[in-house]
Amino acid sequence: MAAAVAVVLGAVAAPPSGADSPLSPYTVARVGTSTTYTATPGSGPAVSGSLKAVVETAATRLTDGGGGSIRFGSGVYDLGSTWWEFYDIFGVVFEGAGIGATVITNSSSAATDTEPFDMSGADRITIRDLTVRAGGPLRSTSDAIDFDGGDFVLIERVEVSGSRARGIIFDGKGGDDITHADDNVVRDCYVHDIPGDGIELLAASRNLVEGCRITGVGGYGVRITKSSTTATQPNKPSDDNTVRGNMIDQAGRDGVFINSSNRNRITANRITNSSDDVTSRDGIRISASDGRGCNGNLVRANVATDTQETKTQAYGLNITSSSCVGTIVGSDNVFTGNKAGTVKNSGTGTVFEQGNAHPSVAAGTDISGSTTTGAALDGTVTDDGPSPLVTQWSVLDGAAGVNFDDASAVDTTARFAEAGTYTLRLTATDGAGLSAADDVRVVVHPGGTTVLAVPIGQSADDGEEREGGAVTRSSKNLELVTDTSAQVIGLRFASVQVPRGATVTSAHVQLTASAVTTATTNLQVRFQLSGNAPAISGSAFNLSNRLSSSTTPVSWSPAPWSVVGAAGPDQRTPGLAAGLQQVVSGPDWNVGSSVLVLVTGAGKRTAWSWDGNAAAAPVLHVTYTIP
Template sequence: MTRTTRGRLVRPAAALGLGAVAAYAVLAVAPTTATTAHAATSDHLTARAAGAGGPATRAALNPVADAWADSMNPTRNQGAGSYLKVDGVPVVVAYLRFDVRGADADSTGVLRFHVETGSSTGVEVRDVGDEPWGETTLTYHNAPPVGPVVGSSGPVEAGTWVSVDVSELVTGNGPVTFALTTGNDTGVRITSREGTEKPELIVPAPPSPSPYLVTKIGSSTYQAVSETTGHTYTGRLKTVVESAVTELDGRGGGTIRFGAGTFDLGTDYFKIVEVADVEFVGAGMDLTVIRNSSSASADTEPFNTKGAVRMTIRDLTVSAGGPTRSTSDALDFDDGVDVLVERVRVNAARGRGIVFDGKNQGWSSTGNTVRDCVVTGVASDGIELLAASRTTVTGCRISHVGGHGIQVNRSSSGADQPNKTSDRNVLTGNRIDQAGQDGVSVDGGEANQIMNNHITNSSDDTSGRDGIRITTPSGIPCQDNIVAGNIATDDQSARTQRYGLHIVASGCRATVVGPGNDFAGNLSGAIRDVGTGTLYQ
């Protein structure tokens, strides 16, 4: 592993302003003996190791000292209790010292600790210099300075184990101290060395547990078992999958496999934040079903993600039941980049089937792909690209949806990034039937390609809509979009699809209407063009 030079040391209060810079967080990395087990009080989560397979030299070291320093009680020592505490406001920092003398100088290490309370942002692990401190004498006034973040847990649930890769600090030269901090104004309690679930430093770090196989073992109990190490999570479907995902993310990515059958989240949903290179793989669209149903007045997407990078979801069905709610979708990718959704069926959604969303400040949804998917029976759009660019939707079958079949959409004027357009997307080879509104809708945007799609019988829920519709409000860019090789017709006895192609606004400039389009058989005509400078080829 490449090591980095330790940064300038600062006092604890100032250190909290640095922010987390390298997320290597994982939940419940496998203990080193088969007899070690940990249970989460909230949902009976357990973690076990197979016992065999790890190097004989691997050691799980407990701290030789731990304590916490509180800025509100700057002269008080907190070194004898059964828990440690970290907080952002007021500043509270926990310190843990391990004796790693004898470890290989090029070794790797994982710091594990048990969180007793949850946090929406989690815990940061920071470097600490060689300044001495004592477990029974540490206070905020005499606490050693803390340095840069070496790893971060990300969001954590109460009663779970967190592991952070700290390999760059494990040198084998003697004792090593870690500081635990958070920028959150809600404190986190962590079991101390005096408690039952003692912190551990595992040296060298355990091997990657990918892939995890998820199976149902009871009426509402599931397991995620590592096929390489035997490490196991047991509990609610949400908990075991999120735990396995977080662990894989911290180890550089990996695979979550679902066998054949129905995997029922109940009213839960997967909340997946800032994850890279993790794939969810089923046994096939017709064999594996991920299901939930909720009437909550909140987003309840089975796959509720933010900041996913190079995530893959394939070969399964997603069913998201419950009363209609416009923003509660089946697969939601906020700030998703280079995501692949392949051979996925969505057969129910309170809102949209699949959405890529780049509208909020700092979000960039780009480079994603949806292919060979099936979306049917959802309340709103089949697929929406919302302020999302350079995304390809190809080979999908979309039918009987309440909104648009596929919508390429700008953000609203009140969004964090107002009127951010979706540009350079490619929609090709899709079949769309009985969309409630337009078969394909483009609202603003530049250089989007709508090519070789087969669209029939749109506008069956909302009157006056079209096979392909291109529009924009005044002042919002809409130019150089391409429409070629499409069929957009209505073969119903009572037609509902108004035009095959409708360029609605004069602000849509230089639209290219290429060869191979067939817009015959629509209610009001083949093409209505109010655009500016449309190029017919």
């Protein structure tokens, strides 16, 4: 049975080079703060006019010349209430400066489709490295990027953050019986918070949707469906498509939906918390309608689960119709944790596989790195064969370019030109072509030495616990440590910006004297051993209960404090770097977490609290290095 329904993805042609026409590239720029734009070619006079006019003109001229690029720099390109309409263009690359850097936007309430990218019969088109945001009231057929017909299209590294309906659609149903939308690729895109489907393949075949994130959409995450019974090409299926390595969360309906279409491959996707808006929908649903079958679809190496406290996703996989024949379900899917169950099978001749499984891939826990030494990536890949097993690191998103010492090695070092947050992906593919992927988040800091001063920031962040356990958080002074009896003092410093992996070279707390105190005093200073110290509460023994899980105490015998307002060496704790290092090296520490300093002992030194003098409240001073 498996051999009879094997799927072969059509070969997707390489995108145009962007240098075919002597006019290429056109560079689009706004004229001052006006609504006038220019599109300046590589040679020849510029085009001037509205954003709609100059880009449509550039695309037509590039098509006539054999193809080429239209480039957008950083900034917002606002079409207003208009939209681009492209008819029969060929070989054109629409290229921005990156997701979030280049934003193509419009907003219209017109009772017609107002897609920013409205393509009809457009072949070998590339759209990359930009954000599309289409505004306006709900209209079920007005999308962000719409290809009515179109083959060998590449959409990569594109964010869709607004639409009146769907995010990206390839529609091969209309026009005439030779109209099709085949052999296209959507890769490494981010579609979120729109009212319709994330990505739809409608009467479209041999397409690839790979490495995308789809979150919070109102419809299906990915929809693969036949045309309607009344379409120009009625009941035309979407066959031989591949949906691979995507992350789909909180789809309003099913995460992936196949309707009356054949030999589609759904592999290595992570689908969570579907049926967010419509009840009783599934992670993956394979269905049939209007008397048309859905034959030979393949489902392997997916995770389809519900991680919510109140679950909504009914089944990991639901094959709803006996007209769905010969579905292949791999043994390497994970369908546990859903509201109703793992798999519901109403299909005919469904094959539940045993044998070769997809590789198991773990990219590692989220880590920090620096611009000087990079970040050490610690991946894990296992596989049951066959050989060869090929592994590859890639960049899913980030502030700038990333270089890998060896992108094919499971354990390697990533190098970063700029500080920022990056998502890196480790993919493994076995000798049979089965693949799996996992992502790791890397927070990159500037290399070198950093000095921080973190003051007490609010009344509740310094407190005194008396002998009977009562905790006071509003005292004007901090008696270290004897008031009427010995106390436990707590000083909580919030949002300490020390990254994981940093080396703490010095740390101390600076206090300010609020009274003259000269009695012999011997104190012990330590940190609560917690990756994010909880707030000080008024509950009994809230501070002393934390002493049992704390760092090694540092002894401090401060000299007499004879001057009110003094904030010098005598009011400064000894070095606390070792204790703070222990805290920030813990597995639960994250940059921006809070730390709590505990002071115990005998004797008395009186310092300002936040309530007594906020400007003179205790300050944690830290110096750290990123290698």
